[in-house]
Amino acid sequence: MASGEVALKEQPASPAAQKRIVNDFSIQVATVNGSGSQSANSILLKAIFGMGIPVSGKNLFPSNISGLPTWFTIRASKHGYVARKHNVDVLVAMNPDSAKDDTLALEPGAAAIFEASLNLEQYRSDISLYPVPFDKLTAAVCPEPKLRKLVKNMVYVGVVAQILHLDIKAVEAAVRKQFARKQKAVDLNWSAVQAGYDYAAENLVKVDPFYLEPMNATEGKIIIDGNTAAAMGALFAGVTVVAWYPITPSTSVIEALIDLLKRHRIEADGKASFAVLQAEDELAAIGMVLGAGWAGARSMTATSGPGISLMAEFTGLGYWAEIPGVIFNVQRTGPSTGMPTRTMQADVLSTAFLSHGDTRHVLLLPGNVKECYEHGIAAFDLAERLQTPVFVLSDLDLGMNNWMSDPFQYPDKPLDRGKVLTAEDLNRLGGFSRYKDVDGDGIGYRTLPGTDHPAAAYFTRGSGHNEKAAYSEKPGEYLVQMQRLLKKWETARTLVPKPVIVQNGKSKIGIIAYGTTDPAIVESRDQLRSEYDIETDYLRLTAYPFSQEVFDFIASHERIYVAEQNRDAQMASLLKLDLKPSEIGKLRSILHYNGLPVDARSLTEQLARQEGK
Amino acid sequence: MATTSAPTPKVNRIGLPVLDYRGNKTTLCAGCGHNAISERLIDTMFELGIKPEHVMKLSGIGCSSKSPAYFLNRAHSFNSVHGRMPSVATGALLANKNMLALGVSGDGDSASIGMGQFVHMMRRNLPMIYIIEDNGVYGLTKGQFSATADVGSTLKTGVINDLPPIDTCSLAIQLGATFVARSFSGDKQQLSTMLKAAFSHKGTVMIDVVSPCVTFNDHEGSTKSYKFMQANDEPIGEADFVPSFEDIEVDYESGTVYEVHMHDGAQLRLKKLHDDYDPTDKVRAVSLLMESHANNEVLTGIFYVKPESETIIDQMNMVDDALATLPESRTRPSKEALDKIMAYLQ
Numbered sequence: 011m012a013s014g015e016v017a018l019k020e021q022p023a024s025p026a027a028q029k030r031i032v033n034d035f036s037i038q039v040a041t042v043n044g045s046g047s048q049s050a051n052s053i054l055l056k057a058i059f060g061m062g063i064p065v066s067g068k069n070l071f072p073s074n075i076s077g078l079p080t081w082f083t084i085r086a087s088k089h090g091y092v093a094r095k096h097n098v099d100v101l102v103a104m105n106p107d108s109a110k111d112d113t114l115a116l117e118p119g120a121a122a123i124f125e126a127s128l129n130l131e132q133y134r135s136d137i138s139l140y141p142v143p144f145d146k147l148t149a150a151v152c153p154e155p156k157l158r159k160l161v162k163n164m165v166y167v168g169v170v171a172q173i174l175h176l177d178i179k180a181v182e183a184a185v186r187k188q189f190a191r192k193q194k195a196v197d198l199n200w201s202a203v204q205a206g207y208d209y210a211a212e213n214l215v216k217v218d219p220f221y222l223e224p225m226n227a228t229e230g231k232i233i234i235d236g237n238t239a240a241a242m243g244a245l246f247a248g249v250t251v252v253a254w255y256p257i258t259p260s261t262s263v264i265e266a267l268i269d270l271l272k273r274h275r276i277e278a279d280g281k282a283s284f285a286v287l288q289a290e291d292e293l294a295a296i297g298m299v300l301g302a303g304w305a306g307a308r309s310m311t312a313t314s315g316p317g318i319s320l321m322a323e324f325t326g327l328g329y330w331a332e333i334p335g336v337i338f339n340v341q342r343t344g345p346s347t348g349m350p351t352r353t354m355q356a357d358v359l360s361t362a363f364l365s366h367g368d369t370r371h372v373l374l375l376p377g378n379v380k381e382c383y384e385h386g387i388a389a390f391d392l393a394e395r396l397q398t399p400v401f402v403l404s405d406l407d408l409g410m411n412n413w414m415s416d417p418f419q420y421p422d423k424p425l426d427r428g429k430v431l432t433a434e435d436l437n438r439l440g441g442f443s444r445y446k447d448v449d450g451d452g453i454g455y456r457t458l459p460g461t462d463h464p465a466a467a468y469f470t471r472g473s474g475h476n477e478k479a480a481y482s483e484k485p486g487e488y489l490v491q492m493q494r495l496l497k498k499w500e501t502a503r504t505l506v507p508k509p510v511i512v513q514n515g516k517s518k519i520g521i522i523a524y525g526t527t528d529p530a531i532v533e534s535r536d537q538l539r540s541e542y543d544i545e546t547d548y549l550r551l552t553a554y555p556f557s558q559e560v561f562d563f564i565a566s567h568e569r570i571y572v573a574e575q576n577r578d579a580q581m582a583s584l585l586k587l588d589l590k591p592s593e594i595g596k597l598r599s600i601l602h603y604n605g606l607p608v609d610a611r612s613l614t615e616q617l618a619r620q621e622g623k
Numbered sequence: 624m625a626t627t628s629a630p631t632p633k634v635n636r637i638g639l640p641v642l643d644y645r646g647n648k649t650t651l652c653a654g655c656g657h658n659a660i661s662e663r664l665i666d667t668m669f670e671l672g673i674k675p676e677h678v679m680k681l682s683g684i685g686c687s688s689k690s691p692a693y694f695l696n697r698a699h700s701f702n703s704v705h706g707r708m709p710s711v712a713t714g715a716l717l718a719n720k721n722m723l724a725l726g727v728s729g730d731g732d733s734a735s736i737g738m739g740q741f742v743h744m745m746r747r748n749l750p751m752i753y754i755i756e757d758n759g760v761y762g763l764t765k766g767q768f769s770a771t772a773d774v775g776s777t778l779k780t781g782v783i784n785d786l787p788p789i790d791t792c793s794l795a796i797q798l799g800a801t802f803v804a805r806s807f808s809g810d811k812q813q814l815s816t817m818l819k820a821a822f823s824h825k826g827t828v829m830i831d832v833v834s835p836c837v838t839f840n841d842h843e844g845s846t847k848s849y850k851f852m853q854a855n856d857e858p859i860g861e862a863d864f865v866p867s868f869e870d871i872e873v874d875y876e877s878g879t880v881y882e883v884h885m886h887d888g889a890q891l892r893l894k895k896l897h898d899d900y901d902p903t904d905k906v907r908a909v910s911l912l913m914e915s916h917a918n919n920e921v922l923t924g925i926f927y928v929k930p931e932s933e934t935i936i937d938q939m940n941m942v943d944d945a946l947a948t949l950p951e952s953r954t955r956p957s958k959e960a961l962d963k964i965m966a967y968l969q
Contacts, residue, residue: 232968246961248954250946251717253710274956281942283953285717287935290743294710297703297740301714304701305679305722306947308954309714323704417965420958425951458947459679459699459715460722464643466676469692471702481692 018172018216031219033063033088035099037170040112041163042105044076049199050163051082053184054170055412058086059233060180062225066092066529067412068607073258073350079108086222089536092413093529096611100174100220102166103130104144113137121218123169138218140210142169147209151201161202168206173214174222178207232417236408237312239379240338241267242418243386244310245274248425249336251309252286253298255317258350259406260340263312292317296324299335300399303328304470306430306458308390312338314406315348315357318364325399326365327472329495332445332454334393334400334428338386341405343605352605353406355525356576361401362554362584368492372400372502373554377510377528379413381552387421388507394428396502397453405575407526407607429455433463441465444479445491452498499555506553509560513547519621520567522560524551524581526607527573533610534573534617542618546571551581556588564593571617573600575608636672636868644669646694656808656834657687657756661694663811664725667818668695671866678723679715683708683737686763686836687729687756698725706737709744712751713935719945720936723822724751730771731761734789738770741791745798745827747935752821752828755791756808758836759847766839777844791831792926793912796905801826801929803908805922807852808834816862817925823867823885826932833921846921857915859924860902861894885930893925902928 037054041047048069055067063086072078085095097117103109103124110133113122118136126141144162152161164185171181181203189195240263244252252271254264268286275283289295295311302309313321318339328335341357343349362373372392374385385402393400429449431442436457442465445454454477457466468479476487513520523531528550538544549563564570564585572582579599586594600616602608632640644665649658668678675697682688684705691700703711712724733741733755744753759772768776771791772784795803802824806814814832821828833852835841841848846855860881865871867888881902883891893902901907908926915922942949 230969232965234968242961242964246955248949248951250949250954251714253714253717274960275954277942277953279942280940282940283942283946283949285939285941285946287713287717287939289710290739293707294713294740294743297707297710298714298717300703301681301701301711301716302718302947303714304711305715305718306945307714307718309718324707327704417969418961420961421955425955457699458719460676460719460945460947462676464676464697467697467699469700469702472704473702 018211018214029219030221031099032221032223033086033225035220036083036085036095036097037100037102038098038112039082039102039166040105040108041080041082042107043072043074043078043080045163046160047080047082047104047163049188050167051084052412053167053181053188054176055084056184056187056233057171057176057180058084058222059228059414060183061177061222062228063088063222064090064092064227064414066414068094068407069411070606071351079105088225088227090227091529091533091610093533094607094609096609100170100218102170103128104162104166119219121173121220123166123173140169140173140214142206142209147205148202151205152198157198161198164199164202165206168203168208169210171203172207172210173216173218174220176222177224228414230417231414233412233414234379235262235410235412236376236379236382236404237262237340237410238266239382239418240312240386240402240404240409241270243383244336244390245270246421247308247387247390249308249310249390250284251298251302251307252284252311253289253295253302253309254286254311255289255292255295255313257292257314257317259342259410260312260314260317260338262410263338263340292320293324296321296335296337299337300324300328300333303334303393308394310336310338310390312340314340314342315344318357318361322365325371326367326369328399329365329369329371330367331470331472332397332456333470334397336389336393336400336402338402338404340409341403349605351406353526353607354576354603354605355405355527355574356580356603357403358576358580358584361403370499372396372398372506374400374402374507375524375552375554376402376404376408377525377550377552379408379415380418382408383418385507391426392502392505395426395453395505396498397428397456398498403525405526429453431455431457431461433461433466436461436463436465443477444468445475445494446477447494447497451501452494452496453501503555503557506555506557508557509552509563510550511548511559511563514545517545517547518568519544519546520563520570521546521548521573522551522563522570522581522585523548523573527575530608530610530613531573534613537610537614538617541614542621542623544618544621544623554584556585560585561589564589564596568596569598570596571598571600571620573613575602577601577603635669637674639669641665641669643675643697644695646696647692649690649693651686651689652838654837655686656758656832656836657690658693659808660754660756660814660832660834661690663814663818665694667815667822671819671822673723673822678725681708681712681715681724681726683728683732685729685732685761687727688732690727690756706732706735707740708732709737709740709749713744713747713749716749716751716936717939718947720941721945726751726753728753728755730755730757730759730769734770734791742794742798745795745800745829748799748801748826748932750826750934750936752830755829755831756834757791757831757847758834758840759845760836760840762836762839773846776846779839779842790912790916791829793909795827795829796908796927799827800829801932802828802925803927804829804925805831805833807856807921807923808832809849809852810856810923813858813862813923816864819864819866820862820885820889820891820925823887823889824928824930825886826929826934852921855919855921857920857922859897859911859922859926860900861896862925863892863894865890865892883928883930891925891928902926
């Protein structure tokens with residue numbers, strides 16, 4: 011029987027079938043890492059996307075190459091919610107080691123698809139159970155034993171498609187795109203999908219309430235991970251020098267960027283208009299970034315927590331000697347090595363004030379993949395305009411997971427290369443003072459090495475210096491520089507991206523969040539309204555220093571809940587540093603910090619509790 | 624009596640007086656070896672007619688790293704952080720590969736805190752001149768041993784060094800530097816010739832210059848003192864350098880001299896003073912260094928030179944123009960490129 015013509019028998023009388031749950035549930039695939047389930051999960055995600063249903067996927071993986079449990083969660087949401095869903099509705103239990111725990115963790119009414127030999131029926135009677143002989147089905151379609159581990163994943167794709175009414179044509183399209191020009195791989199994988207699909211139709215009876223039905227909500231949208239989006243930002247910002255050291259979860263920023271640069275930045279003579287260098291450590295990576303920025307290149311690195319700690323000394327030099335550079339910090343769970351493959355927003359304070367002495371750094375806070383791209387571009391403009399290191403603070407959840415997005419727009423303004431004097435400028439001016447505030451914005455003029463003019467050179471140093479860049483230990487000259495840097499900070503406040511504000515002007519309660527806490531807040535605000543009758547206004551931070559709009563928002567509300575993914579309420583602390591004493595008491599925190607992406611339910615309950623509900 | 628007009632200052636081949644190669648007044652101690660090295664750099668660049676704007680000076684932290692302020696004021700300079708100048712130089716050269724990079728470091732800056740970056744710069748054969756002003760002691764913090772201090776050498780306080788020294792020259796040869804030499808700040812002739820040749824080299828030039836610290840390490844018992852060097856300096860060969868803009872005359876007995884044709888057309892002639900000397904043989908160079916050290920000699924000279932080699936900059940296969948100043952039309956892909964990526968992601 012050909013796939014697509016079979017249909018799963020349904021149990022019309024079952025209570026589950028009576029209340030169908032359509033396009034609003036989560037699927038969790040539990041596998042062993044190294045088993046190659048990534049392609050299968052990606053196909054499931056893209057097939058649901060292909061049906062026009064808003065979808066998001068999260069990979070929860072161990073810091074390991076092979077053999078430890080890994081979970082991939084796909085959420086279909088007709089409402090467009092893309093945060094992690096608090097509970098799992100459909101489990102695909104492929105990992106014998108975690109199957110029992112995974113099954114016991116399900117809420118009543120959930121469904122479990124599992125390798126029949128695991129006998130999960132013994133643990134639960136209040137969920138829908140679908141035993142499938144995966145190994146047998148796989149062996150039948152895949153004569154090559156070495157490939158069976160991989161092909162087995164495609165069998166569950168077929169089973170899931172049949173049980174949840176996933177459009178098999180959308181699955182086929184996703185399989186073809188995934189394996190692109192490799193026809194043999196397409197054939198093998200597609201036959202595995204069909205085997206699962208047909209088996210389910212002939213042998214299983216649908217008893218769960220979860221259904222996928224076509225929608226029209228993904229038309230024109232793209233799916234991309236935040237790290238690739240950030241790399242695209244760097245590409246369209248015209249990055250020229252990239253120095254890096256591999257570290258999870260930032261590595262894929264550079265890997266994606268290398269691919270993009272090779273495709274788009276090799277000139278007709280075969281030569282590259284870029285340089286990418288893998289450094290010996292993060293100390294060297296940031297040193298190279300600053301060396302290149304000093305010499306006039308658009309330079310960047312990407313790193314995560316431990317790398318950020320190592321970059322502290324050089325970052326202080328960048329701040330004090332005023333050298334542009336862009337650092338993508340894809341945050342993971344700390345402290346120390348922490349949980350390298352889990353997500354968190356816990357580098358806010360350490361990055362904002364990275365290095366000794368009075369330092370502070372511009373942070374951009376992308377809240378979605380589109381902003382990873384847009385902030386990626388803005389970061390380079392800001393770094394050169396402000397002559398300082400600029401950090402883009404993303405996280406593992408945003409960086410390494412696939413997200414739906416509107417397509418990215420081509421930049422509508424040219425690159426801002428900042429205040430750089432040429433030899434012609436120097437002919438006209440006669441000379442310049444590197445660290446003098448000529449324009450009243452706290453930003454001096456610089457020259458690049460190689461500028462062909464006898465007055466072009468200046469001496470860059472991390473030691474005390476005066477307006478003319480000469481060595482100085484004079485208290486007065488030091489003060490002039492430190493205060494000018496503060497003025498520059500105020501200029502930065504006016505140049506960074508504005509916060510995103512959603513308000514009705516009536517609510518007394520404001521929520522402030524940033525980064526990947528955003529999708530959870532979007533959903534949480536709906537829950538608060540419908541379940542607790544709590545109306546909230548919402549401001550999403552997109553940068554530090556905070557724009558005036560942030561202070562206005564706080565001033566116009568009685569209580570402010572700052573939602574973030576760390577233990578120590580780091581962004582709330584940063585806000586308090588800037589607030590008037592009378593405003594500080596307004597701030598409360600709702601926090602999530604177990605390494606998993608934040609879910610709406612956790613935030614809703616915390617906020618409602620603090621509101622006495 | 625003839626009237627005297629104002630004397631015209633002597634200018635070099637690009638029309639600049641030596642003044643244009645000078646820097647600020649030194650703030651190092653009188654008699655510091657580092658000052659002599661700065662003087663040799665000034666003379667060398669003046670004589671070679673190097674355009675100051677074509678040079679970038681780079682340094683780390685320490686007495687040595689201050690010295691770029693004392694020569695070549697018309698060149699951009701970057702006094703960075705302790706031990707990590709190589710990374711800054713690497714970035715700067717990636718941004719503008721057409722510049723001449725001149726690094727000044729010290730024994731602490733290179734052999735202790737900076738060992739990590741020192742090693743990787745050599746490994747990449749980064750095209751720059753890297754000078755270690757080596758006095759075996761931390762000067763700015765008032766006299767602690769560095770990692771190049773010899774076993775048995777003493778501090779002024781009487782403390783004896785028990786740990787073996789790191790030989791930066793042996794290391795550099797093993798790691799991939801393509802021009803490795805040692806000199807003594809007091810040997811004007813040798814150092815000048817070496818520096819001239821260095822400016823003609825493509826690849827990492829690593830010159831360790833023993834440069835006595837008159838304040839903290841010039842006493843009896845120090846192996847980095849003027850007195851010790853005058854007694855124990857053992858030149859491995861005699862160098863003669865003919866820049867590319869001068870005619871080469873042959874006036875030596877064949878078989879006694881190594882002729883090295885430098886990348887830019889200059890010629891370096893290395894006359895044997897030592898039986899086993901062969902500046903093209905890495906293994907022999909390293910064993911000579913080890914043997915001489917065992918004999919309490921300080922071997923000086925150009926130990927190893929490989930005039931044609933691939934550098935990290937070559938490997939990057941960059942466009943001819945400096946990346947730093949490429950126009951937007953060459954660095955930002957077109958709207959069509961973005962549209963194509965977007966279509967693929969749908």
